[in-house]
Amino acid sequence: MQRKATSKDVADLAGVSRTAVSLVLNGHGEGNIAPEKQALIRAAARTLNYAPHAVAVSLQSRRSSMIGVITDQIATSAHAGMLLRGASDAAVAAGYLLLVIDTQRDPDQEVRAYDVLRNQQVDGLLFAAMSLRPYAPPSLVPGGPAVLANCYDPDDRVPAFVPDEIGGSRAVTNHLIEFGHRDIAMISGSHDAVAAELREQGFREAMTAAGLSPRAPMLAGWEIDKGYAAAMQVLTGPGPLPTAIVCANDRAAVGVMLAAGALGLSVPRDLSVVGYDDDDNVAPYLVPALTTVRLPHREMGEEAMRVVLHAVAEGGGSGRPGEPAGAEPATVESAAGPDGDPERVPRTLLECPLVVRDSVAPPR
Amino acid sequence: MQRKATSKDVADLAGVSRTAVSLVLNGHGEGNIAPEKQALIRAAARTLNYAPHAVAVSLQSRRSSMIGVITDQIATSAHAGMLLRGASDAAVAAGYLLLVIDTQRDPDQEVRAYDVLRNQQVDGLLFAAMSLRPYAPPSLVPGGPAVLANCYDPDDRVPAFVPDEIGGSRAVTNHLIEFGHRDIAMISGSHDAVAAELREQGFREAMTAAGLSPRAPMLAGWEIDKGYAAAMQVLTGPGPLPTAIVCANDRAAVGVMLAAGALGLSVPRDLSVVGYDDDDNVAPYLVPALTTVRLPHREMGEEAMRVVLHAVAEGGGSGRPGEPAGAEPATVESAAGPDGDPERVPRTLLECPLVVRDSVAPPR
DNA sequence: CTGAAAGCGCTTACAG
DNA sequence: CTGAAAGCGCTTACAG
Numbered sequence: 001m002q003r004k005a006t007s008k009d010v011a012d013l014a015g016v017s018r019t020a021v022s023l024v025l026n027g028h029g030e031g032n033i034a035p036e037k038q039a040l041i042r043a044a045a046r047t048l049n050y051a052p053h054a055v056a057v058s059l060q061s062r063r064s065s066m067i068g069v070i071t072d073q074i075a076t077s078a079h080a081g082m083l084l085r086g087a088s089d090a091a092v093a094a095g096y097l098l099l100v101i102d103t104q105r106d107p108d109q110e111v112r113a114y115d116v117l118r119n120q121q122v123d124g125l126l127f128a129a130m131s132l133r134p135y136a137p138p139s140l141v142p143g144g145p146a147v148l149a150n151c152y153d154p155d156d157r158v159p160a161f162v163p164d165e166i167g168g169s170r171a172v173t174n175h176l177i178e179f180g181h182r183d184i185a186m187i188s189g190s191h192d193a194v195a196a197e198l199r200e201q202g203f204r205e206a207m208t209a210a211g212l213s214p215r216a217p218m219l220a221g222w223e224i225d226k227g228y229a230a231a232m233q234v235l236t237g238p239g240p241l242p243t244a245i246v247c248a249n250d251r252a253a254v255g256v257m258l259a260a261g262a263l264g265l266s267v268p269r270d271l272s273v274v275g276y277d278d279d280d281n282v283a284p285y286l287v288p289a290l291t292t293v294r295l296p297h298r299e300m301g302e303e304a305m306r307v308v309l310h311a312v313a314e315g316g317g318s319g320r321p322g323e324p325a326g327a328e329p330a331t332v333e334s335a336a337g338p339d340g341d342p343e344r345v346p347r348t349l350l351e352c353p354l355v356v357r358d359s360v361a362p363p364r
Numbered sequence: 365m366q367r368k369a370t371s372k373d374v375a376d377l378a379g380v381s382r383t384a385v386s387l388v389l390n391g392h393g394e395g396n397i398a399p400e401k402q403a404l405i406r407a408a409a410r411t412l413n414y415a416p417h418a419v420a421v422s423l424q425s426r427r428s429s430m431i432g433v434i435t436d437q438i439a440t441s442a443h444a445g446m447l448l449r450g451a452s453d454a455a456v457a458a459g460y461l462l463l464v465i466d467t468q469r470d471p472d473q474e475v476r477a478y479d480v481l482r483n484q485q486v487d488g489l490l491f492a493a494m495s496l497r498p499y500a501p502p503s504l505v506p507g508g509p510a511v512l513a514n515c516y517d518p519d520d521r522v523p524a525f526v527p528d529e530i531g532g533s534r535a536v537t538n539h540l541i542e543f544g545h546r547d548i549a550m551i552s553g554s555h556d557a558v559a560a561e562l563r564e565q566g567f568r569e570a571m572t573a574a575g576l577s578p579r580a581p582m583l584a585g586w587e588i589d590k591g592y593a594a595a596m597q598v599l600t601g602p603g604p605l606p607t608a609i610v611c612a613n614d615r616a617a618v619g620v621m622l623a624a625g626a627l628g629l630s631v632p633r634d635l636s637v638v639g640y641d642d643d644d645n646v647a648p649y650l651v652p653a654l655t656t657v658r659l660p661h662r663e664m665g666e667e668a669m670r671v672v673l674h675a676v677a678e679g680g681g682s683g684r685p686g687e688p689a690g691a692e693p694a695t696v697e698s699a700a701g702p703d704g705d706p707e708r709v710p711r712t713l714l715e716c717p718l719v720v721r722d723s724v725a726p727p728r
Numbered sequence: 729c730t731g732a733a734a735g736c737g738c739t740t741a742c743a744g
Numbered sequence: 745c746t747g748a749a750a751g752c753g754c755t756t757a758c759a760g
Contacts, residue, residue, distance in 0.1 A: 004482075006737060017747045022739055034745060054483045055422045056737035059752050064419065066463075081445060088466060097480065099430075100464050102452060116461065118368075119418045224649035251645055254618065258651055261625020281615055285588035287622055370753060381731045386755055398729065420753035423736050 005048035014044035021045070025052070058121065067091055067308055068117035069100045070110065073130040079280060079297050080130040083149060086301030087126055094309050096123070114138060124308040127151065128301065132162060132195045145311030149304035150297070156344040159307055161300045165195050168293040168352025169202025172274045173246060175291065175354055177210045180362045181244040181272060186217040187230040187256065189248035193222070196248060199276060203246055215242070222248055227255025235263055235271075243272065243363035250275035250282045253290055253359075268361035278355050288358035296350040303350065369412035378408035385409070389416070422485065431455055431672055432481035433464045434474065437494040443644060443661050444494040447513060450665030451490055458673050460487070478502060488672040491515065492665065496526060496559045509675035513668035514661070520708045523671055525664045529559050532657040532716025533566025536638045537610060539655065539718055541574045544726045545608040545636060550581040551594040551620065553612035557586070560612060563640060567610055579606070586612055591619025599627055599635075607636065607727035614639035614646045617654055617723075632725035642719050652722035660714040667714065 007025075011018045016037055023029050024041045033041075044050075058064045069087060073080075088098050099122055103109040117125065124144040129135055129151035137146060137158055148160035176184055186203045189196035200217045207214035220230035227247055235241060247253040253275035257267055265271050267288060275283060278294035371389075375382045384397050388405045397405075408414075422428045433451060437444075448464070455462050463486055467473040481489065488508040493499060493515035501510060501522055512524035540548055550567045553560035564581045571578035584594035591611055599605060611617040617639035621631055629635050631652060639647060642658035 007739095008737080018738080019740085019747060020745095026739080032745070037745090051479065051483045053423075053485065053737050055419055055428065055485050056752090057739080058419045059417075059423050059736090059754090060738045060740085062752070085466065088464075092465075097463060097465070097484065099461060101456075101461070102449065115415065119415050120461065121417065121419050224646065225651055225653075226649075228651045251649070254646075255649070255651065258621060258625060261622060262630075264628070266626075282588065282618075285590075285615070285619070287589055287592045287619065289589075371755095372753080382754080383731060383756085384729095390755080396729070401729090417753050420736090421755080423738090423752090424754045424756085426736070 004053065005050045006053065007050070009048055010041065010044045010050050013048060014040040016041060025050075062121075063123055064121040065095060066097045066099045066120065066122045067124045067126060067305065067312075068113075068120070068122035069098050069126045069128060070113050070117070071100065071102045071128045071130065072105045073102065079277065079295060080150075082297040083128050083130075083301035086298035086303075087128070087149070087305040088301075090302045090305035090309065096309065124312045126301075126304055126308055128304075131193055132165065132198075134194070145308055147304045147308045147311075149300040152347050156347055159304075159345045160347045161304045161307075161350055162347065163295050163300070163352050164349040165198035165352065166202040166205065167349070168276065168295075168354070169199040169246070170206040171202075171352070171354040172276070172291070172293050173203050173206035174210070175356070176244045176246070176272060176274065176360060177206065177212070179244075179272065179360055182212055182363075183215075183240060183242045184212075184244045184246060185215050185234050185242035186246040187220045187227055187234070187248055187252055188217040189222045189252070190219065199248065220248065220252060222251060224251050224255040224258070227252030228259045229255070231256040231259035232263075235259065235265065244360070245271065245273050247273065247275045250277045250279040250290060250292055253292070254282060254286065257286060268359050270364065272360040272363070274360060283355070284357070286359070291357045291359045292355050293352045294355050295352055299350050303348065368417065369414045370417065371414070373412055374405065374408045374414050377412060378404040380405060389414075426485075427487055428485040429459060430461045430463050430484065430486045431488045431490060431669070431676075432477075432484070432486035433462050433490045433492060434477050434481070435464065435466045435492045435494065436469045437466070443641065443659060444514075446661040447492050447494075447665035450662035450667075451492070451513070451669040452665075454666045454669035454673065460673065488676045490665075490668055490672055492668075495557055496529065496562075498558070509672055511668045511672045511675075513664040516711050520711055523668075523709045524711045525668045525671075525714055526711065527659050527664070527716050528713040529562035529716065530566040530569065531713070532640065532659075532718070533563040533610070534570040535566075535716070535718040536640070536655070536657050537567050537570035538574070539720065540608045540610070540636060540638065540724060541570065541576070543608075543636065543724055546576055546727075547579075547604060547606045548576075548608045548610060549579050549598050549606035550610040551584045551591055551598070551612055551616055552581040553586045553616070554583065563612065584612065584616060586615060588615050588619040588622070591616030592623045593619070595620040595623035596627075599623060599629065608724070609635065609637050611637065611639045614641045614643040614650075614654060614656055617656070618646060618650065621650060632723050634728065636724040636727070638724060647719070648721070650723070655721045655723045656719050657716045658719050659716055663714050667712065 007018045007021045011021045020033050021041055023032050024038050029038045091098050099120060101113040103113055125146040126149060127137060128149040133151050134154045135151035136153055146158050148158055152160040152162050188200050191197060204214050218230050220226040245256055247256055253273050256273050260267050260271055267273050275290050275292035278292045283290040283292045371382045371385045375385045380401055385405055387393050387396050388402050393402045452462050463484060465477040467477055489510040490513060491501060492513040497515050498518045499515035500517055510522050512522055516524040516526050552564050568578050582594050584590040609620055611620055617637050620637050624631050624635055631637050639654050639656035642656045647654040647656045
């Protein structure tokens with residue numbers, strides 16, 4: 001690799017000082033440097049293919065133009081990558097780069113990640129969980145402002161962006177109710193993920209609001225086989241058969257469809273099925289295509305990054321957003337402390353939109 | 365955020381020069397600095413929680429300890445994340461950090477990515493494709509040694525690590541043959557992905573080697589619904605029904621299972637089914653669990669990163685590995701140029717291991 | 729054994 | 745309008 005051109009090279013070629021080069025190339029030329037020299041400098045920079053040495057700039061400016069991202073399980077889930085994509089897009093648009101470290105949920109690695117990121121002088125920090133969960137960041141987060149995505153500080157000391165799980169679940173359930181379903185079963189996820197309880201709650205709320213008495217959700221799990229087993233049970237067991245099933249997620253819905261097939265039931269004619277997640281690789285391609293709820297992964301990454309960037313721009317040490325960063329004001333769950341603690345900071349709920357496809361029909 | 369301690373702070377507290385601090389903390393103390401002073405310095409560093417300013421170190425050493433990673437679609441696929449994980453693990457273990465930029469296959473973004481990474485002074489470069497494809501990197505790759513993962517330079521100027529698709533496909537097909545299947549259908553992916561042809565080739569090779577005449581692979585696609593449609597056709601069409609189906613990937617296999625269910629066929633009793641990819645979220649949980657082939661995503665990331673790191677350590681400007689970096693020597697496809705071109709560099713084939721589960725049984 | 733000096737590449741007061 | 749100087753925090757010859 002050939003040595004990169006430095007500002008000195010440009011200065012020499014243009015016959016000026018490095019000061020002049022810096023001024024012009026950073027847009028402070030006007031009124032300071034003679035127009036002809038400006039042209040000379042720009043030409044020289046072009047010729048040499050000059051680009052400032054980011055490390056030197058960073059050392060001088062005390063800004064790295066890098067945002068540290070700590071994730072807990074980057075590899076596990078397909079759509080979770082969208083969170084990173086949203087964050088990356090927002091960062092790149094603002095001239096920032098992402099330094100991503102995955103901790104694999106290992107506390108040691110997490111501590112080290114904070115250290116490394118701090119030493120790399122990141123300007124801000126984003127912590128992203130791959131599935132919704134509470135997360136208490138170190139009390140004094142190093143490395144500038146910090147924001148949480150798809151996780152939340154139980155004490156709300158750090159701003160967070162999370163999906164409105166309850167709302168999404170309410171929405172799909174209502175969709176079923178509008179189609180005329182009255183006996184709806186729910187196959188829930190395991191309670192090691194907080195999303196399971198939230199989705200159950202949404203289901204119950206929608207049923208109750210419609211004057212229907214909800215069946216107790218069946219605890220199953222998040223995988224295809226769990227959905228299969230639960231569906232086998234509910235669809236063969238004694239008692240009346242439900243006309244629709246709300247699944248914990250799209251994969252469980254695959255299991256339900258497989259079970260329906262094995263039982264000779266046709267979806268949606270004999271049974272309506274809905275999922276959750278809008279899994280890119282699954283939901284649109286199931287036969288029939290699955291009606292489900294989309295998780296705002298990308299939005300979480302984007303919004304969270306915007307808030308970080310905004311705080312960085314403010315020169316703030318805290319991740320507290322001054323004014324809303326994004327254009328569209330997201331739903332805010334007023335997370336006021338029990339005693340109105342002024343240290344609390346907003347936890348923003350992002351909509352989980354209903355995605356209507358072909359797996360729902362009126363009950364027979 | 366409180367100001368970080370500098371080496372000057374440590375020097376002052378310990379009553380020595382910054383030189384001494386640097387020497388001791390970098391392990392060059394012995395024989396240079398009096399033992400008592402060494403202790404003093406270490407103590408001071410501890411007290412102040414000193415860690416060297418990475419940016420300053422980088423500027424001075426002309427090494428950033430960062431490896432740039434350019435990906436083309438980080439978000440699309442779940443298991444693809446494993447590639448990143450493997451790369452990250454290898455990098456972190458060697459004290460390197462990853463600067464990841466996703467280009468979304470936009471050539472403009474790609475060009476910009478190289479620029480940005482070069483300006484950030486990355487010590488080396490990894491280019492990772494999310495699905496196997498040819499990829500010609502810029503002729504003079506900037507930013508130190510470069511290696512390709514899950515993609516390959518048609519001219520083999522840059523080392524590459526790719527899955528042995530043909531071998532994997534041969535292996536599953538043989539598995540079916542060993543179970544006694546003689547009439548095996550293949551539902552292939554669309555040919556926009558090179559993996560499709562490779563997997564077809566493996567299928568054909570295995571059949572031919574066993575003295576069986578292979579059916580022509582059916583062109584379908586990579587999604588559930590394509591597998592479903594193709595299965596419907598092959599399983600209802602005129603002519604003899606195959607006793608087993610080789611699918612382009614796991615998702616297509618889901619479609620096949622769905623179709624089998626709709627047709628009243630039981631897998632594996634009435635029909636054996638195998639997939640490809642060993643999709644974490646799908647294959648182990650299908651009912652029955654899917655016999656498939658695992659893609660060495662993690663290994664590709666790991667091995668490729670090791671080669672980059674090795675080349676960096678060599679101080680080499682080219683990504684040409686001197687000696688093999690990893691312990692286990694991977695299968696090497698001798699990609700010698702047609703005329704023995706000495707500029708050619710190895711393209712390494714990583715094994716795609718067969719993963720036996722429950723979706724295969726002897727034909728009835 | 730120890731510390732003053734130079735230099736990595738840049739930008740920003742400051743003096744002409 | 746222009747350039748010499750200082751300084752970001754570090755490490756590495758070099759002179760004592």
